[in-house]
Amino acid sequence: MVKTLLEAFNAAEYPVVGHGKRNVQVLKDTFDHLDGEMDSDIYGTGKVIEDFQAKIAAFLGKPSAVFFPSGTMAQQIALRLWCEEKSSRKVAYHPLCHLEIHEQDGLKELHHLEPVLLADKDRLITLDDVKSMDDDIACMLLELPQREIGGQLPAYEELEAIADYCREKGIKLHLDGARLFEILPYYGKTAAEVCSLFDSVYVSFYKGIGGIAGAILSGEEEFTKLSKIWKRRHGGDLISLYPYILSADQAFDERHPKMEQYYLSAIELAGLYNSGIEGIRTRPMVPVSNMFHVYAAMPKETFERILLEICEESGIGLTGNVRDAGEGASYYEVSLGDRYPAIPKERLKQAFELLHEKVKQTAK
Amino acid sequence: MVKTLLEAFNAAEYPVVGHGKRNVQVLKDTFDHLDGEMDSDIYGTGKVIEDFQAKIAAFLGKPSAVFFPSGTMAQQIALRLWCEEKSSRKVAYHPLCHLEIHEQDGLKELHHLEPVLLADKDRLITLDDVKSMDDDIACMLLELPQREIGGQLPAYEELEAIADYCREKGIKLHLDGARLFEILPYYGKTAAEVCSLFDSVYVSFYKGIGGIAGAILSGEEEFTKLSKIWKRRHGGDLISLYPYILSADQAFDERHPKMEQYYLSAIELAGLYNSGIEGIRTRPMVPVSNMFHVYAAMPKETFERILLEICEESGIGLTGNVRDAGEGASYYEVSLGDRYPAIPKERLKQAFELLHEKVKQTAK
Numbered sequence: 105m106v107k108t109l110l111e112a113f114n115a116a117e118y119p120v121v122g123h124g125k126r127n128v129q130v131l132k133d134t135f136d137h138l139d140g141e142m143d144s145d146i147y148g149t150g151k152v153i154e155d156f157q158a159k160i161a162a163f164l165g166k167p168s169a170v171f172f173p174s175g176t177m178a179q180q181i182a183l184r185l186w187c188e189e190k191s192s193r194k195v196a197y198h199p200l201c202h203l204e205i206h207e208q209d210g211l212k213e214l215h216h217l218e219p220v221l222l223a224d225k226d227r228l229i230t231l232d233d234v235k236s237m238d239d240d241i242a243c244m245l246l247e248l249p250q251r252e253i254g255g256q257l258p259a260y261e262e263l264e265a266i267a268d269y270c271r272e273k274g275i276k277l278h279l280d281g282a283r284l285f286e287i288l289p290y291y292g293k294t295a296a297e298v299c300s301l302f303d304s305v306y307v308s309f310y311k312g313i314g315g316i317a318g319a320i321l322s323g324e325e326e327f328t329k330l331s332k333i334w335k336r337r338h339g340g341d342l343i344s345l346y347p348y349i350l351s352a353d354q355a356f357d358e359r360h361p362k363m364e365q366y367y368l369s370a371i372e373l374a375g376l377y378n379s380g381i382e383g384i385r386t387r388p389m390v391p392v393s394n395m396f397h398v399y400a401a402m403p404k405e406t407f408e409r410i411l412l413e414i415c416e417e418s419g420i421g422l423t424g425n426v427r428d429a430g431e432g433a434s435y436y437e438v439s440l441g442d443r444y445p446a447i448p449k450e451r452l453k454q455a456f457e458l459l460h461e462k463v464k465q466t467a468k
Numbered sequence: 469m470v471k472t473l474l475e476a477f478n479a480a481e482y483p484v485v486g487h488g489k490r491n492v493q494v495l496k497d498t499f500d501h502l503d504g505e506m507d508s509d510i511y512g513t514g515k516v517i518e519d520f521q522a523k524i525a526a527f528l529g530k531p532s533a534v535f536f537p538s539g540t541m542a543q544q545i546a547l548r549l550w551c552e553e554k555s556s557r558k559v560a561y562h563p564l565c566h567l568e569i570h571e572q573d574g575l576k577e578l579h580h581l582e583p584v585l586l587a588d589k590d591r592l593i594t595l596d597d598v599k600s601m602d603d604d605i606a607c608m609l610l611e612l613p614q615r616e617i618g619g620q621l622p623a624y625e626e627l628e629a630i631a632d633y634c635r636e637k638g639i640k641l642h643l644d645g646a647r648l649f650e651i652l653p654y655y656g657k658t659a660a661e662v663c664s665l666f667d668s669v670y671v672s673f674y675k676g677i678g679g680i681a682g683a684i685l686s687g688e689e690e691f692t693k694l695s696k697i698w699k700r701r702h703g704g705d706l707i708s709l710y711p712y713i714l715s716a717d718q719a720f721d722e723r724h725p726k727m728e729q730y731y732l733s734a735i736e737l738a739g740l741y742n743s744g745i746e747g748i749r750t751r752p753m754v755p756v757s758n759m760f761h762v763y764a765a766m767p768k769e770t771f772e773r774i775l776l777e778i779c780e781e782s783g784i785g786l787t788g789n790v791r792d793a794g795e796g797a798s799y800y801e802v803s804l805g806d807r808y809p810a811i812p813k814e815r816l817k818q819a820f821e822l823l824h825e826k827v828k829q830t831a832k
Contacts, residue, residue: 129504131495131711140493144680173537177703210701214578310707316508317706337574338702339541342681343674347495347711 109412109424116421118451120373123314123359123441131316134351144344148332152346156353160320164305165296169322170331171349173340175282175308176207178321179245181334182304184215185327186243186276196220196237197245198229200252202280214338228256234266239273247280248298249287254387254397254437260291267301279305286312286393289364303327309352312366312394313359314441318348362442366394369440376456381463387435394440398423402466404434410462420447420455473776473788480785482815484737487678487723487805495680498715508708512696516710520717524684528669529660533686534695535713537704539646539672540571542685543609545698546668548579549691550607550640560584560601561609562593564616566644578702592620595629603637611644612662613651618751618761618801624655631665643669650676650757653728667691673716676730676758677723678805682712726806730758733804740820745827751799758804762787766830768798774826784811784819 113119124130145153153171161169172178180203183195195211197203199221203211211217220241222233228250237244246266249255258266270277279302288295299305304323309315321331335341370391377386383401400407408426415421423436477483488494509517517535525533536542544567547559559575561567563585567575575581584605587593592614601608610630613619622630634641643666652659663669668687673679685695699705734755741750747765764771772790779785787800 126508126510126708127504128499128502128506128508128710128714130508132499132502132504135492135496135499138492138496140491140496142492144490144492144494146490172703174703174706176700176705180703207703208697208700210703213701316711317708333572336540336572337577339536339538339544339571339574339704340702341540342538344490344681346492347680350492 107412109408109415109426112412112415113421113424116415117419118447119421119443120447120452121423121438121440122443124443131347131351134354138350144346145349147343148335148341153349156349157320159353160307160356161322163295164299164307164320164322165294166299166305166322166324168325168328169320170328170335171345172319172321172335173317173342173345173348175202175306175319176210177335177338177340178306178319178331179203179278179280180207180211180215181331181338182278182306182321182323183211183217183243183245184334185330186278186304187215187217189276190242190274192240192242193218194220194238194241195243195245196222196241198223198247198250199225200250201245201247202251202282203245205252226253228253228258229266230258231262231265231269234269237275239275241275243276243278244270245278245280246302247282249283249393249395251283251395255283255391255393255395256388257287257290257392260293263301276303278302281305282308283311283393283395285360285363286366286395289367290392309348309355311439312363312441313352313355315352315355316348318345318352359442363394365445366440367391369444370394370396370438373438373440373444376452379456381456381460382467384459384463396438397435398438399429399433399435400463401433402463403432404428406466407434410459410466413462414455414458418451418455418458420451422455422459471776473772473779473790476776476779477785477788480779481783482811483785483807484811484816485787485802485804486807488807495711495715498718502714508710509713511707512699512705517713520713521684523717524671524720525686527659528663528671528684528686529658530663530669530686530688532689532692533684534692534699535709536683536685536699537681537706537709537712539566539670539683540574541699541702541704542670542683542695543567543642543644544571544575544579545695545702546642546670546685546687547575547581547607547609548698549694550642550668551579551581553640554606554638556604556606557582558584558602558605559607559609560586560605562587562611562614563589564614565609565611566615566646567609569616590617592617592622593630594622595626595633598630598633601639603639605639607640607642608634609642609644610666611646613647613757613759615647615759619647619755619757619759620752621651621654621756624657627665640667642666645669646672647675647757647759649724649727650730650759653731654756673712673719675803676727676805677716677719679716679719680712682709682716723806727758729809730804731755733808734758734760734802737802737804737808740816743820745820745824746831748823748827760802761799762802763793763797763799764827765797766827767796768792770830771798774823774830777826778819778822782815782819782822784815786819786823
């Protein structure tokens, strides 16, 4: 049977992306060190959840925070709350916002909110886009970095100008901070400084942080209090969330100080991709976080075959998953984490030489 | 500082109810035995989730099953699906249904469904109540046992008649089986036999089963397939649910064969409560599952004081939590599990002698 790219990647001597395997060992490693006598949280109360919420609220510079099983739940609720406050159904976000493309339209089907799409699919939201919004929009969501276009960021000054404008117009600003920790080194700002521009903030604990699952929604006390009512309505107020909370807590301590390392890894690796290989380029060319996308001017199947061969011949797993980019092109997402520094530079160089050769052969 | 009843219960030599402490050790005990190489589920796919879903579907005698983080999420979605199918907004259930009193009206606020309340707060839904329903009701939810009235059950013949009637009228029947496993010994039926009366079934894994959290929604393939779309909309389609799934799986294997033991424990303990102590009685008088409620003709504070004293003097923790029952009365819920058999009968007898004495003294 022919191996798939994903199988080859999972078996690679040096997988390049991510922190490690998503397996049960992640949980075992977390809990081996923990005291079994620690009480479970109970329906959103108890030391284990309250302490973590307070810790992350402080890190984000907000008065309050609530742990959610998922960002999908947290963000729909954030937008619903701002809409309730303004008695408007309108929210604004990017056409490739998570809520628009990955949530089976929960925002519309469950909350009956009406999104207004800003900018277009290929670029960031600008201050001009923001200025084109109607005043009856309750909330604008900004995703930093904008994942679906490779993880791009506006200049910090533009972000400040957007925040000023929204405040002036009475439009709440919500941060989709699924990868907030990952962008702090590029902006050279603390989380609290970035979050001070936003009325509400969501952060995730299983992306750069590498926990098992879970999210935090943060803001003013009154806002998070109301979010707990909606959390119950959504079925997210579980009797015990501690498996996620304790893993998130430990992973946060371990990895948020490593975000600069991951960011520098991304710059280095993107440089290898952008070393003049015909038809291959990264987006953005110079990463602003630990992530970027790799585009190839060839069909998915061709790119998969090349990457599989490289994996088999060099032991370097560049990715496990290529997607169709339309018009005969393909791409994949790269997120750097704990695995990258362990790869011998010579081996990585060799893999890119193979990529160069194989692309050239294919083009013939 | 004066100890609260809950603190005394938690420190009791012999707590009577439950399986054990809800602490991190529960998770550690589960995962110590598991292979760390086992892959995480990923957004509802993968062996760990698919195997467990198939196993529980088979146990319930249904073609398909979906794991959910919570019953709150699973049941709202079940009712929504049946309403979509019939193009009706009406569902029927008991006035003390979980969806009516414990979910911050998620069914109404998120799904805009309109519940019709059957029977009244003090009794079970009967066939006559069911016959009084309008035909435009899409789905009736039956909770077996009816928890908020002490865990009561209709006769099995009445249940069959209700199911026949609903089928004839085109009203879907959904089972709130939060405690389904717990009632099988009383009915003397398999889960599959009981579930064959219902179009859809929810079961819980952290009550009698004693897992960390989580639920299964089961029914026909087409039904569960649609439920996954709504699971994503609700924010319940987590990247990893394995901490709950693997704990549920292990707890299911360990405890579903013990349901008869828990049931017999409940009958025995209820007998001690119903031994002629003035103003004290259980509801139901003879339990039909592992649970019952204890009612006392005295205010919450008085009953709490008595139970705290008994706990301190005898080492027997009868409960940690008394609730106001109105009109100067109070009550608490009892659920029997793994702890009960470990209690020396003599010590338990002594605790009930103390209860007898203290109630008599209080009545003076």
